Amino acid sequence: MSSRQQPRWTQTWLGGVRSAGVDLGYPGQRLGLPEEGSGAVARFGRRIGALLIDWLICTWAITQGLLRVNPAEQGWVPLVVFGVVNILLVGTMGMTFGMRLLRIRVAALDGGNPGFLPAVLRGLLLCLAVPALIWDRDQRGLHDRAANTVVVRM
Template identity: 50%
Template sequence: MDNRQAIGSWLSGPRAAIEEAGADLGYRGEQLGLPEEGPGSIARPGRRIGAMAVDWALCLLIAYGLITDGYDQVTGNWALLIFFVLSVLTVGTVGFTPGKRLFGLRVLDLATGRPSPLRALLRSVLLCLALPALVWDRDGRGLHDRLARTVEVRI
């Protein structure tokens, strides 16, 4: 293996390296019984990050405009609290936040299809810790979704 192959396999990620070795991982969401594309398929990272950015901006705007009198660390803390409450209430009741709805996403419970308030609470706590959301499985689900037994899909 020359340097170009080594660098190329590193850039393409572990999934590509495993598939080059002959393993068939299937498409994202196949193990969960979800379609490969279209409604009901696993949400792609770009959409999920965009939805979270919209939700965060909304929460920051609320914290800045209604609670604090200037932008500082306290504003960020209030925004995180508002983000947590928004996530628990909206995901636990309708299955999506305003940002997720804007980007055409919904959170589903793997067993029942509709996330319970308790699952939404667990998912939101883990999401606010950030690290679980940055660790993904081979289906593209964050650790926060995996532990809460939920999945974020396109609608």
């Protein structure tokens, strides 16, 4: 066997599940969402962009601008502000400021706004960060799975 050839057993796990001939479909297919366009699962770039915009708004505009907290003494204040803003905006409008700018929203699995209690659960888990970093094949973090929500394009 030459150095360029791999044994067959490594081809499946090195190449991922798709190389083994398993078709998992597109993200959101199991949830009945379209593959592209409005209502499709929002991709990673938009989600991270919205998160960064929201974090900057909560850190600079609200914490330093409105609350006048000294940057050297902020501590947990920006995270608390981020959580409160996220819970209030997602619970009432289904999106935060950053999500609105990047044209994505949080939807309940039936397509409507998630409501206040799922937004509270989702927001608290989002502030822990780790649940948001563990995704399933539909690109839903553990915080979205726990709240029965999905982030979709508008």
